[in-house]
Amino acid sequence: MQLRPLAVCAIVFFTAGLAVSSFAGFREFIPGLLQGAAVTIQITVGGCILAMVMALIAAMAKMYGPLPLRWLAVAYIEVFRGTSALVQLFWLFFVLPHFGILLDPLTVAITALGLNVGAYGAEVVRGAVNAVPRGQWEASVALNMPRALSLRRIILPQAFVAMIPPWGNLFIELLKATALVSLITISDLTFKAQQMNQTTFRTVEIFTIVLVVYLALSVLITVGTRTLETFAARGIARGR
């Protein structure tokens, strides 16, 4: 199950290593680009955490909340799915200051991407919760469990397993979307690459490294979610 992504990972790192060692010129760019990669990772991790929290809250509000809360959740999901992530970034970064709210770029980046991916995630959560067999709800009613309790102890743990693969996709989407934050002055991987490119014009080396780093990071996410999936599926033995 996990062998394939591991193999891909190995090949990617091997190729990268080969490239780096065979072109001496690659080496000088590595430290700078890795600094950028660290920022990219930071935004990805922060964004993913925010996205999961928002997705869970929005999905619960949309499914079980009182009417005003439901509208709020629907509005959030539609606005953040229906507009471009770049525009959302710009809006938080350039428009909010007009209303006296000044956020530092990193906060803007994590907030915008987290909210954006969270909106997609909300639908993932909703779908997974709906996919839990009706009989599980009925059994909880028959055991006189209040709805919040059955949701927390019975339904969500089962929905969680079904959520992992689509969340893996969303995490990768988020990783790739972090390239946009270079446009709001954050020195992430892409920003660093552009900066170096402008001073050295070594386009081939620089953007090859960047490509490989993004790929390696996304493979890492894939391996992570696969592992989690196998682990979770084992714990939650499926059946009726």
Added chain:
Amino acid sequence: MTTPMVKFDNVTKSYGTLTVLDSLNLEIAPNEKVAIIGPSGSGKTTVLRMLMTLERINDGVIYVDGDPLTHMQKNGKLVPADERYLRKVRGNIGMVFQHFNLFPHMSAMKNCMEAPIHVLGLSKKEAAERAAELLDMVGLGDKKDQYPSQLSGGQQQRVAIARALAMRPKVMLFDEVTSALDPELVGEVLNVIRKLGTEHNLTMLMVTHQMGFAREFADRVCFFYGGKIAEAGKPDEIFNEPKEERTRQFLSAVLEAN
């Protein structure tokens, strides 16, 4: 005259224009075992599901141990029950389903401990003792830590019975509990129900296709047809000398299939 444990008072259930149950009147005495038989679509499963509050009723009142289930007294009038009241009365009822509906992410033991801990407020130790005792009773003392997927259908259904009993209900509902089982596993589940009937003070309502079991076990058999009780009586009366033509037709069809 004792208060009936369960009483359906003119209960009607319909989906749009389709009437599933038509002014049902039925009283079940404490400790009575009632079998519900009838062709599919006759509304027999709906009776159990309404009693378990899995279906709303459109008209009438259901009483459990003298208290209205779906309604509560307010200023001398019956108004639809709120969630809190519903949960109080619903605590008297337990149900076992055709498809077991065990929680797949919990062991047999945890399945039986979950609601006693979080709903009844038992300590972990008390809940574990109760669960272990009940799993022993259904003959699964050695399978306590198995997950549902590791158990056979019959074993799963016996866990489901133990899980329902752990809530100490006064009324147990069995909804075609052997219909999803392979024929060789039916016996072990029926044996557990038989044992419950003799060793515990429980009012039981079962929808079943096991005519032999209904005849031997039940105090009363109700034959449902078209959303009404077409005929009810002692098992011997219903099975040996049914008065209604529809009952006769149904019984001969079922017996022929066997």
